[in-house]
Amino acid sequence: MVASSLQLRDVGKSFPAPDQPLTYRTVLETISISLEAGELVSLVGPSGCGKSTLLRLIAGLDFPDSGELLVDEEPISGPSAERGLVFQDPNLFPWLTVRRNIEAGLAARGVLQQKRSEVKEFMRLVGLEAFADAYPHHLSGGMAQRVALARALINHPKVLLLDEPLGALDAFTRMRMQDEVLRLWQNRRTTMLLVTHDIDEAIYMSDRIIILTQRPGTIEQIIPIALDRPRDRSSSDFLSLRSEILELLHFAGNRSSQVTA
Ligand SMILES: Nc1ncnc2c1ncn2[C@@H]1O[C@H](COP(=O)(O)OP(=O)(O)OP(=O)(O)O)[C@@H](O)[C@H]1O
Ligand SMILES: [Mg+2]
Structure with a gap:
């Protein structure tokens, strides 16, 4: 990067x-x-x-x-x-899994197909691979904030x-x-x-x-x-x-x- x-x-x-x-x-x-x-x-x-x-x-x-x-x-x-922005509140979509939350920005920008392989890499980077299919209410505050970080980082800001x-x-x-x-x-x-x-x-x-x-x-x-x-x-x-x-x-x-x- x-x-x-x-x-x-x-x-x-x-x-x-x-x-x-x-x-x-x-x-x-x-x-x-x-x-x-x-x-x-x-x-x-x-x-x-x-x-x-x-x-x-x-x-x-x-x-x-x-x-x-x-x-x-x-x-x-x-x-x-x-230019990625991460707030105090992780602002995750409660109805989406960790993986889908991280993918959401890519999907909105229409680049999810090309970037799908990176999603796993970023989940590993923030130590949340095992929680890919968990929903935000299953996560601790620190884990939720790591999802927010991964979601910002996946855009390679x-x-x-x-x-x-x-x-x-x-x-x-x-x-x-x-x-x-x-x-x-x-x-x-x-x-x-x-x-x-x-x-x-x-x-x-x-x-x-x-x-x-x-x-x-x-x-x-x-x-x-x-x-x-x-x-x-x-x-x-x-x-x-x-x-x-x-x-x-x-x-x-x-x-x-x-x-x-
Ligand atoms: N969109 C807005 N419309 C009107 N006033 C605003 C707007 N955004 C911020 N302000 C005002 O600007 C000032 C600075 O707000 P800001 O949120 O940037 O402060 P801050 O340094 O981040 O404070 P904190 O440490 O509490 O988060 C505040 O008085 C706030 O009310
Ligand atoms: Mg502030």
Whole structure:
């Protein structure tokens, strides 16, 4: 798989205020971010600062008011299977088996016949081969989220956008899934942008962490994580980075309470 670079230049977005529909409220302001092909970057910031909005703009599901979004220097003009989006809720079709859920996007795009052999490969990749014929209500939260990941990965996205994909999982499953996502990232080398509220997850996973301010979201700081992989969550380097970031969020005002959940 060939990954893509991603560039956001001075991206701004506003929405009508819910209480005053004629007034527009700025949600994102002059966001400039550059991701190298194959990079894994986390986006951390207070609730409502525009993280999901930013992912939706990159996914091409919405459009910015100002600025440019480019994938490999090409402007983003709408949704594309090359940019996969995975949400906190796996959003599986409850009436379809695991296999059919993974196939659904391919079927919708009319490419299922050519790609059918890959379905098995992706089920194996996320460790769900034995559950091909199971229905979503038979799956644990972690398994359902792996189906959602396989469904996004089968399109060979050059950019994978993850919006708190592990947010609903218990702490133990979440750590295991972090390793799964890292394994998938290392195997496929897709460019990943991960929204998370969990600082440990951001440090454990990312090449860089982008911290956004309260709404209107602007970039507060970009922190490179130079620790070797696999990372040790209890190493002194990890822990000092953790306290550095928490301190930064603390000094950034009352945001810390929302960001460290
Ligand atoms: N389609 C929309 N119409 C109007 N307002 C919107 C729309 N989408 C988002 N907003 C507003 O934009 C702001 C940012 O929302 P967004 O969902 O991007 O935040 P977030 O950073 O993802 O928050 P959280 O961490 O809680 O998921 C919120 O105030 C939200 O109400
Ligand atoms: Mg969100």
